[in-house]
Amino acid sequence: MNLFVLIFGIVLLPKAYTLKCFDCSFGRAGTCTENQCPASNYQCAAIRIVAYAGGSQLSDITGQSCVLPEDCLSGSVNFGVARTVINSTCCATDLCNNQTATGISDLVPNGKKCFTCNEQMNQCKETLNCEGSEDHCIKASVTQGSVKTTMKGCVSKAFCLQSSSTIGSIGTDISCCQGDYCNSSISTRAGVLLLVAPLIYFIVFF
Structure with a gap:
């Protein structure tokens, strides 16, 4: 009897809710699609990556996707001759990452x-x-x-x-x-x- 109840409960167990996020390829404007995240612990994210070398900006890339919370990070790595600045904006509702991430302006x-x-x-x-x-x-x-x-x-x-x-x-x-x-x-x-x-x-x- 207990085994029957267990099996019945598993069959009727609601599927874990996963977010739907915009998935936009980095560096490729206009290629956004709606994507179901692979697991319930994912968030929607908008990410901006700006690279510098010798004081000049080399690239400014934006993108949106599903990410794990620990990958929603902002900061920079600076080697003097080369620097990479990353800014991530994360949220937890369907298609909430519909805006591109801003840059980081407080580099003093x-x-x-x-x-x-x-x-x-x-x-x-x-x-x-x-x-x-x-x-x-x-x-x-x-x-x-x-x-x-x-x-x-x-x-x-x-x-x-x-x-x-x-x-x-x-x-x-x-x-x-x-x-x-x-x-x-x-x-x-x-x-x-x-x-x-x-x-x-x-x-x-x-």
Whole structure:
């Protein structure tokens, strides 16, 4: 009898509600569709990614999609010569991500300092003044072919809390730490938002 009740309850159990969100391809205007999120813990998101190099803006990409709450992050990673700024706006009602995300405008020095690298001088002892929400230092080693390049700079804490098992697949080893100039030598490895690693790679090498 109990087994019958259990089976009957499972059959009649309402399907878990999942959000419907706009899905707009990054960098491809006018290609939005309505998409059912894969699980009930997803949110709708509008994301903006702006990349800079040498003080000039390289790209400004927007998109909308379903994301997990932990991937709804805003902040920046700054290596001095290259910076990527990400702003995410998330919501939890059907098709609520119908507006493009705005940029982050409060990138002013916050008093924290990290080491950055000067490729011409072949050393990583120059000071980089962190800006906005960049409250951690970062060190990245990028391998392209047989050449290994070290990059240092500032990063927002939110990016350092994400774990990624695939960062190494593009030849990138990334570590974060807290405290002025703590990225002189970092022995404790921390995960960084998966999106940051490919951006670092493409900004620097393409």
